[in-house]
Amino acid sequence: MTLPEQISNYLKQFTVGIAGCGGLGSNCAVALARVGIGRLIIADFDIVTEQNLNRQYYFHDQIGRLKVHALRDNIQRINPDVVVKAFDMKLCVSDVIELFSGCNVIVEAFDKAEMKQMIIETVLTKMQPKPLVVGVGMAGWGKSTIIGARNSGNLFICGDEVSEVSDELPVLAPRVGMVANMQANEVLEILLKDFRPSN
């Protein structure tokens, strides 16, 4: 097997939860599907709109569909081996625990700061030692070098931690894509910790 095949084969055993399927969640899920993650549990309550297409991994002919259903289709067109469980719901504390307790890693991909806080507090107080990878600060354009990654125990933080979305500072494909892929990269680092290639 080639090394990418070995990696894909190894990743089949793992399940990743993705909380939110907007700019962060859709792009992160696709990156993980491409490298061969075994199972994805995706959750979102929203539908695809035309305004989402400047950054989220959906297509024009998917406008009006539930994001979780459109994303499941897109993932399976890329890699049909990925098992996708799609949940059309707005997550609360008990949902996070129920949906994601079987995951090896959880990716926080919400839009709203309140929801980010909810999932961080839930995972840190009720689900330890589950790793949680969050995306914080990615609005605007340029400033590539202030985007970073750090961790505090099992909390992994990706983003620039300062750029909040506003009327003057929209979220656009390049920077949200950078943070989403950085989250996927953190997930890989966690999951591939004990991976040893054979030759």
Added chain:
Amino acid sequence: MEIILNNRNESLEADQLTINELLAVKNFTFKMLVVKVNGELVRRRDFDSATVKDGDDVMVLHLITGG
């Protein structure tokens, strides 16, 4: 006291601060944030009672809308 704040060494004049005092001193002004001290999450309702003292490892994360 000497603490670690977001992976950096910090010298503070006070011997001890509550979480809210530390946030004020270090200018963490966002409404939504998460604080961990020595790996443990500090709940918001405890920000006036929980303290930071010499040698503590503190993480403060601003939560920013967007994603």
